[in-house]
Amino acid sequence: LLIMFFTTGSFADKIGPTDGNIVGRETDTVTLKFSYETSNEYILLYWYKQDTKSTPQFLLYKSARSANSERKPTDTRLESTTTRDSTELTIRGLKLSDSALYHCALR
Template sequence: LFWAHNLLAQPSLRLRSEGESVTLSCKYSANSNNVYLYWYRQNMNQAPQYLLYKGARSYSSEHTTDDRFKCTTSRDSTQLTIEALTMSDTAIYYCALMVAQ
């Protein structure tokens, strides 16, 4: 079973130059040790694209599609860092939360 929990992503515009890095943050609230954080991005007129997921708390492995994407988590937040930015990284980024009961 999966339950909905509180997730708060503050909309913000981040401007960076190619080659730089950027960190995006998302806060969440869940009362479980089985918390999984997902990051997606969506380019204009396209479906969202999976980037990575990372288990939080008791489960800490990270599964990513690109080594430039790094994820850190704490008890109530997750951060996505994108290194060596390129123009193709221009998109809307989303975080998602899954809690397994």
């Protein structure tokens, strides 16, 4: 499986992957990690998955710093954690269908 990253954010903020492409085997657990910089205290971090020849599909969002909200994923294999300057998406029990481009957006 090959998992790739793409980032989005506002012009004054920075967000990007801390690792390059992630490779795993079926049934493995992988963690995608992004670090970010922003002066905002009310942050929402959005995760999307984009399959080949498809538009990005929303997975979940999670707040960080002073914000306190989240929308959990419908896929229970996915879990997100956040800190003051990073976010992670963990995928458990990898499947071939998890091979995709993953986006993280900062709002």
